[in-house]
Every structure is written in structure tokens, then in C-alpha cells.
Amino acid sequence: MNVRTKLDSDLIPTAGHVVRHLALHLQAPARRSTERPDLDLSLVVDRSGSMCGRPLEAARESALLVAGLLDPNDRLAVVDFGSTAFLTLPPTRMTPRGRAYAERAIAGIECNGCTDLHDGWRLGVEAFECLERETGAGRRSRRVVVLSDGRGNTGVTEPTLLARAAADAFEAGVVTSSVGFGERYSTEQLEALALHGGGRLLHASHPEQIADRLTREFEAATDTAADRIVVRLWLPPGLRATCLNSCPRRSDGGWVAGALLAGSTRDLVFRLEGRLGAVGDTTPVVQWAVRYEDPTEPGEPVRLAGTVDLRLTDADDPRLEDLDPEVARIVARAERFQACREAFAHYERGDRDEAGRVLAHRAERLREWSDHPGVRGEAGRIYACQRMFLREEIDPLEVKELRAEAIAEQDDDSADGETDSEATTATDQAEA
Numbered sequence: 001m002n003v004r005t006k007l008d009s010d011l012i013p014t015a016g017h018v019v020r021h022l023a024l025h026l027q028a029p030a031r032r033s034t035e036r037p038d039l040d041l042s043l044v045v046d047r048s049g050s051m052c053g054r055p056l057e058a059a060r061e062s063a064l065l066v067a068g069l070l071d072p073n074d075r076l077a078v079v080d081f082g083s084t085a086f087l088t089l090p091p092t093r094m095t096p097r098g099r100a101y102a103e104r105a106i107a108g109i110e111c112n113g114c115t116d117l118h119d120g121w122r123l124g125v126e127a128f129e130c131l132e133r134e135t136g137a138g139r140r141s142r143r144v145v146v147l148s149d150g151r152g153n154t155g156v157t158e159p160t161l162l163a164r165a166a167a168d169a170f171e172a173g174v175v176t177s178s179v180g181f182g183e184r185y186s187t188e189q190l191e192a193l194a195l196h197g198g199g200r201l202l203h204a205s206h207p208e209q210i211a212d213r214l215t216r217e218f219e220a221a222t223d224t225a226a227d228r229i230v231v232r233l234w235l236p237p238g239l240r241a242t243c244l245n246s247c248p249r250r251s252d253g254g255w256v257a258g259a260l261l262a263g264s265t266r267d268l269v270f271r272l273e274g275r276l277g278a279v280g281d282t283t284p285v286v287q288w289a290v291r292y293e294d295p296t297e298p299g300e301p302v303r304l305a306g307t308v309d310l311r312l313t314d315a316d317d318p319r320l321e322d323l324d325p326e327v328a329r330i331v332a333r334a335e336r337f338q339a340c341r342e343a344f345a346h347y348e349r350g351d352r353d354e355a356g357r358v359l360a361h362r363a364e365r366l367r368e369w370s371d372h373p374g375v376r377g378e379a380g381r382i383y384a385c386q387r388m389f390l391r392e393e394i395d396p397l398e399v400k401e402l403r404a405e406a407i408a409e410q411d412d413d414s415a416d417g418e419t420d421s422e423a424t425t426a427t428d429q430a431e432a
Contacts, residue, residue: 001026001027001028001029001226001289001292001302001304002027003025003288003398004024004030004253005022005025005288005308006022006023006024006025006324006326007021007022007023007310007324008020008021008023008323008328009308009319009321009322010308010311011311011313011317011320012310012311012313012320013312013313013320014276014313014314014315015315016275016315017273017275018238018239018274018275018276019223020270021244021270021271021272021284021327022090022233022241022272022308023267023270023327024231024267024269024290025266025267025289026257026266026267026268026290027265028226028260028261028262028263028264028265029225029226029262029263030225030263031263035296036296036431037072037141037295038071038073038075038140038177039070039071039074039140039141039143040091040141040142040219041078041143041149041218042074042078042124042125042127042145043063043078043124043145043214044079044080044120044121044124044144044146045059045060045063045079045080045081045120045146045147045149045288046059046082046111046115046146046149046150047082047109047110047111047112047113047125048083048112048115049082049111049113049114050115050184051201052111054183055182056109056110056111058210058211059298060101060106060107060205061211062210062211062213062214062215063078063209064102064103064392065211065213065214065215066214066360067102067103067106069215070094071084071094072094072095072098073093074093074094075092075093075094075128076091076094076102077089077090077092077124077128078105078106079120079123079127079129079296079349080109080120081115081116081117081120082111082112082113082115083112083154084113084116084119084350085116085122085123085338086123087091087241088105088106088108088109089101089102089105090125098223099369100384103374107302112141115148115150115151115153117148117150117151117152117155117158117186117189117193118155118157118161118162118283121144121162121175121176121193122145124309125169127175128142130268132423141221141222141224141227141295142173143174143176143199144169144174145174145176145179146176146190146198146215148179148185148190149181149182149185149227150184150185151185151426152186152189152304159188160192160407162192162193163192163193163196163248164196166194166195166196166197167197167248167256169197170197170256171250174395175221175259176193176194176196176197176201176416177194177199177200177220178190178191178193178199178202179202179210179213179217180201180202180203180205180396180400181203181206181207181209181213182204182400183396183397183399183400184396186200186348187344187348187400187403188345193404195248196248198256199258199259200220202216202256203400203401203403203404205400205401211417215424217414220261223261224259224262225262225264225295226293226403227259227261227293227295227341228259228292228293229256229257229260229291229292230255230256230291231243231254231255231288231289231291232252232253232254232288232289233287234286235272235286235287235338236276236277236284236286236310237274237276237277238274238276238277239272239274239276239277240272240273241270242273243255243268243269243379244269244270244271244331244334244335244337244386245267245268245269245270245272245337246337246341250350252293254355254374261335267333271330271331273339276312283309283310284309284310284312285307285309285310286307286308286310287305287306287307288305288306289303289305290303290304290305290415323370323372325372328370328372328375329372329374329375329378331375332370332372332374332378332379334395335362335366335378336366336378336381336382336406337406338360339363339385340385340403342358342362342404343356343358343359343385344402344403346413347389347394347399352389352394353389355388357387359383363379363380363382363383364379366378366379366382370392371431385402388402
């Protein structure tokens, strides 16, 4: 992996409040071979009452499609959940015989009951725990994919508790992704599992799109070049960092940044703010580290590390207002994602007025921060989203689709291109 770092400005005042932004541009390597790690995949299928009819039929068809994509060394488990969860298909290698077994098990899933989302996900995580991992055959990739059209209404339902459970599973080596479809699923619940589980949330407007979303998740799991990415920062005294990309914070202070497909890129943005403490005659420095796993290489994670120097200047130095335009645009884009995410969450809780206020406030704050054309453009996109919440009637499916587009755009930064040659570059080094 290649990491490039750049600040919106490396100048900070010796006195007063400091606000600076650090951009990390991550670029995953191209795939070095046609081989991929063996996959342990748990499909967790909602079979509650709302899934009756075409939704469950499409879910079964999609599960069968994924089973057909797996190699003989891959193992598939299927969990279905309503008021209770069942391990419909124990971990099974997808040999011709195993695939036939999977087809019979998947065909037998019938809808009934409420929605115990947590219990279904938990059983999906635990499905492979009883099996010893093979040694000497490379790293096995462990994935749980949850498919639901509703809201967890029994068992553990609080998003913060779901997030904590997914984070614990991530630490144990299990990545969770979610597929929500229709207009009724709880984005907060499914996003809590996916975001803190190191995966992603995919949206399907109609049952016919489920197969495409599951196929995309399978392709992501088998084409990952950098998995379980974690970023850490060490700042000068008095400064604190906030990630603008919604990356969950770990107990050790690192941020979970998910995974990158082979050859893809992603921009992570951190706001650095506070009042700089005493640094004496030393140059204030931001230290950073990126840790990730190469799915094709067994052994210890890879660790990249570097530093970014800051320059001190007087509080009245006019150069403090000069911002790098590329970083400013990246910051504005991340701010738009955050604004939309927060507004959609208010809407799902039934407070559309607060959703509109959040968007208006974020857009105005961006316009006050910088008059760069890229920043103004992102502020305009926030205002456009706000206008939707001013309508008399709002289509809930449209809200889901807009939120899904924002999430997908944030996950796919490959169109942004590389930062310029002044950015610092780190090369891979083995983790100490």
C-alpha cells in the first residue's frame, strides 16, 4: 500500500485556537497473483414476517447465486433469523456435494416471527468459531453478510450495542457487511454492524437488486488487497483529532478504516484542533501509522508510518488563511458525507425539521470556512439535499437511495486521483 499525506496548511499559530486538516491518501496495490485467500462466509438472512413473498424468495435466490460463486476450498454457513436464529447450513465446503447440501438448506427457509437482528448476526459470527483454521495454507478471510428489510425489534436493538459487538468481532478477525433493501430497514442498526465491523452497508431498492448487492460483496471479499485497515495519529500537546470519514474509534485510539480493493484508493481526513501546548524549541510533529492485513500473505500485519511537520508562526500571520485547494475540496466532500449521514439519521427518527437544520448549518459553515470553488460546490450539494426535506411529501425510498449513494461515494474515492508530488510518501515496512 502507498500512503500520501498532506495538510490544508502546515502553519499553526503560537497562540490561540488551531484548526487544521490532515488528508491521508491510501492506494492499495494491484493484485500480484490470481490466487486469493480461502473464504469463510456466513450469510445471515432475515426471515421475519415482513420478508414473506417475493423478498424472501429473492433472498434465497441470491444466497444460491453466492453459493455457486464459491470455490471448493471456501466454506459457506447460512443463518436465518426471525424471533430466533437458526444455523440452517453449518460451515460447509462448496464442493459439488456441499453445494447441493447448501441448495436444499437454503430452499427450506420460510418466513415467520419478529426481527432479532443481533441474534442472527451473532450466530453468523460464531458459526466458524468451532472450526480450527487450517495452518500452512495462507490466511482465511472471514466475512459475515447480513441481509434485512426491517428493523431489529427484539433482543439487542440499540445501535451502540450492535456497534460494540461488531467491533469486538472485527478485533477477532471477522468483517461484517450489511445489505438493506426497501424503505423500512433500520439504516442505523445495519450501519452500526457494518461500519464498526470493518465492512460496508449496501442498499437495494427492490428485491431484484439483492443478488447484485450480494455479488458485489462477494467480489469485494475476494478482491481485497488491504484488509482490516487501522489508522493511528500522535499529535503535539494540546491538539486533538477527529476523523471526518465516520471511521469508528477503537479503544486504543485508532480508527477502523475498513478495506481496500486491489488498485483502489481512499482519502481519509482528520480535523486537528485545540490550543498548542508548550513545545519549546522543537518542531511540532504529527506522527501517523497505518496497519493492515494482506489477505494473500499469512503472518503479521503490515505497518506503514511517517511524520508531518508543522510550522509555527504569529497569530496575525495572513498566510494562516491560505489553504491548499485540493485538501480543502477533500475536507468539504467529507463534511458533506457527515452532514447527509446526520440528517438522514434525524429523518429516520421522525425529525425531518432537524434534518433540514443540520444540512443548512453544515452548508453555511463550509461557505464561511473557504471560498474555494470545490468547497462552494460541496456546500451547494448540501443545500440541494436540504431542499428535499422542505417538501410537503418525502419518498422514504428516495431518502434511502440518497444515503446509499453518499455511502457508496465515500467508499469509492478512486476517481479523486492522486495528490500532488509535494505530498509525503511512505513505503511498506513489516510491523515491528
